[in-house]
Amino acid sequence: MLRKSLLNIGLRVSRQQHEGIHRVTAGLNPGNHGKIHRRDVSSTPATVMGDNVKIKTMDELGGPSFMTTLNWLFLKGYFQTTQQLQIEHSKIYGPLWKSKYGPLVVVNVASAELIEQVLRQEGRLPVRSDMPHWRSYRELRNQAHGPLTEMGANWQRIRSILNPRMLKPKHVSSYANTINGVVTDFIDRVAWLRETSGQGVMVNDLTGELYKFAFEGICSVLFETRMGCMNNVVPEETQKFIFSVGEMFRLSPMIVLFPKAVWPYMPFWKQFVAAWDNLFRVAEELVKQKMEEIQGKVNLDQNVEGAYLTHLLLSDQMTVTEILGSITELLLAGVDTTSNTISWSLYLMAQEPEIQEQLYQEVISVCPGDKVPNNDDIAQMPYLKAIIRETLRLYPVVPGNARVTVENEIVVGDHLFPKNTLFHLCHYAVSYDENIFPDPHTFLPQRWLRGAEEKSKHHPFGSVPFGFGIRACLGRRVAELEMYLLLSRLIKQYEIRPDPAGTTVLPVTRTLLCPAKPINLQFLDRRVEQEQPRKAAGVSL
Numbered sequence: 001m002l003r004k005s006l007l008n009i010g011l012r013v014s015r016q017q018h019e020g021i022h023r024v025t026a027g028l029n030p031g032n033h034g035k036i037h038r039r040d041v042s043s044t045p046a047t048v049m050g051d052n053v054k055i056k057t058m059d060e061l062g063g064p065s066f067m068t069t070l071n072w073l074f075l076k077g078y079f080q081t082t083q084q085l086q087i088e089h090s091k092i093y094g095p096l097w098k099s100k101y102g103p104l105v106v107v108n109v110a111s112a113e114l115i116e117q118v119l120r121q122e123g124r125l126p127v128r129s130d131m132p133h134w135r136s137y138r139e140l141r142n143q144a145h146g147p148l149t150e151m152g153a154n155w156q157r158i159r160s161i162l163n164p165r166m167l168k169p170k171h172v173s174s175y176a177n178t179i180n181g182v183v184t185d186f187i188d189r190v191a192w193l194r195e196t197s198g199q200g201v202m203v204n205d206l207t208g209e210l211y212k213f214a215f216e217g218i219c220s221v222l223f224e225t226r227m228g229c230m231n232n233v234v235p236e237e238t239q240k241f242i243f244s245v246g247e248m249f250r251l252s253p254m255i256v257l258f259p260k261a262v263w264p265y266m267p268f269w270k271q272f273v274a275a276w277d278n279l280f281r282v283a284e285e286l287v288k289q290k291m292e293e294i295q296g297k298v299n300l301d302q303n304v305e306g307a308y309l310t311h312l313l314l315s316d317q318m319t320v321t322e323i324l325g326s327i328t329e330l331l332l333a334g335v336d337t338t339s340n341t342i343s344w345s346l347y348l349m350a351q352e353p354e355i356q357e358q359l360y361q362e363v364i365s366v367c368p369g370d371k372v373p374n375n376d377d378i379a380q381m382p383y384l385k386a387i388i389r390e391t392l393r394l395y396p397v398v399p400g401n402a403r404v405t406v407e408n409e410i411v412v413g414d415h416l417f418p419k420n421t422l423f424h425l426c427h428y429a430v431s432y433d434e435n436i437f438p439d440p441h442t443f444l445p446q447r448w449l450r451g452a453e454e455k456s457k458h459h460p461f462g463s464v465p466f467g468f469g470i471r472a473c474l475g476r477r478v479a480e481l482e483m484y485l486l487l488s489r490l491i492k493q494y495e496i497r498p499d500p501a502g503t504t505v506l507p508v509t510r511t512l513l514c515p516a517k518p519i520n521l522q523f524l525d526r527r528v529e530q531e532q533p534r535k536a537a538g539v540s541l
């Protein structure tokens with residue numbers, strides 16, 4: 001078995017070394033930090049090091065006890081900033097350490113090389129984590145799993161059905177017009193917010209506003225229906241869904257701290273179940289409406305065609321319960337992710353007028369006058385893409401991802417891990433590794449531009465915001481399209497400036513990385529305010 005796992009990662013091991021369990025990894029030495037690139041692990045034959053390096057077991061791996069972890073989380077106050085805890089613990093324990101999180105034993109991985117090793121050995125049917133709390137809800141209510149929570153062959157089947165219309169460029173580009181309609185509504189809402197509650201210039205709680213944009217965006221793609229999320233009066237169902245996504249993510253890390261047997265007695269669990277009930281209920285209502293719409297057309301002998309959900313319902317590849325499980329998960333994955341990322345990118349650009357100006361120049365050179373950017377235009381905006389890339393490095397919406405090695409025991413660094421080890425991939429810590437990203441705390445979109453000297457140094461696993469391999473983000477292409485279209489049009493119309501109150505907003509982790517408090521920014525209409533700077537009451541420009 002050991003031999004099998006070594007061969008899996010392309011290692012050459014002599015019989016003597018194997019039998020003596022003496023070996024070391026193929027260029028997998030954590031000391032090589034920042035220098036090994038993709039091909040080193042996958043295709044270059046291994047360098048077998050001397051007998052003096054001994055493979056270690058998982059038991060020999062160091063790390064904090066559960067009590068120490070609790071101390072960090074609750075006495076030192078890192079429960080809400082576990083992204084920062086990745087950095088603190090990697091300083092103490094190095095790039096690989098073991099910790100206990102309630103009943104879970106977790107192996108933390110905080111270097112690009114070691115993350116690469118884990119991901120390249122994820123197997124044919126990768127498992128992110130078994131997500132016992134998310135899965136328990138589905139068992140409790142007899143609901144189906146979607147792509148986020150399903151595992152094994154059924155996960156593969158679901159992905160093979162959902163992938164084409166979410167990831168194939170030809171399908172994704174067909175959503176551009178729909179999404180542009182949602183962007184238009186958001187821009188109108190910005191104008192309305194400035195006038196009604198922003199003293200003519202401010203947009204307060206931008207992230208809250210962007211949740212509505214993201215929900216409307218993903219609904220418009222999945223259901224081809226507009227929800228009216230950006231109307232002056234936001235529909236109650238929309239607000240409930242958005243609130244429940246936030247609640248579910250907020251409560252998740254608390255629940256898994258406790259053994260499953262006590263969940264039914266915890267108030268958190270009841271709130272968690274209530275949040276999932278809301279998510280499934282709203283999704284069910286939307287699926288039902290679509291089914292009725294299709295039935296109505298069939299009754300009238302009309303042609304039934306449509307994009308995402310219509311296709312799923314008509315193609316007969318999934319049961320309605322399965323469709324509901326998948327649609328619910330797509331909706332919830334599509335709200336906080338894009339909205340937090342757009343919020344951070346605007347927050348960062350507000351502080352960097354030169355970067356913002358460079359983006360503005362790029363956008364107006366590709367889309368002069370009133371031209372609205374479309375898919376082809378976006379392809380000509382490398383700086384726009386670099387801004388999103390750099391935003392996701394500084395604020396990776398999934399600050400820590402996971403993998404469970406369900407197929408084999410694997411070697412990572414100089415340790416051998418048994419089957420079913422849960423690895424926590426500390427992407428946030430690696431994003432700030434100065435060996436990979438010099439000047440890591442600075443917002444430097446140019447480091448992602450082709451030909452930039454900086455770029456050539458990046459380890460390919462230094463920043464992997466959408467994950468890796470066949471289990472990577474299903475919504476990536478749609479998310480990127482939403483973010484590019486919105487950001488390009490916002491910057492074309494508005495100059496963004498910081499909150500005059502000088503508020504600094506830090507990130508917190510509630511499963512996802514979110515702003516700890518509302519982001520408020522000034523939106524100056526370029527067509528008006530740049531010619532006649534206006535001084536709104538109490539707001540200094």
Ligand code: HEM
Pocket residue numbers: 128147148149159218329330331333334335337338341392397398401402464465466467468469470471472473474475476478479
């Ligand atoms: C900025 C936007 C987004 C980011 C950074 C992001 C990031 C991620 C990451 C890191 C994963 C885990 C991948 C892995 O384990 O390798 C993931 C999974 C997933 N994402 Fe996204 N995501 C974003 C937007 C979206 C959107 C808009 C949707 C829905 C349309 C979506 C749907 C999903 C789903 C369904 C999965 C689970 C895939 C699976 O397990 O097979 N994501 N995302």
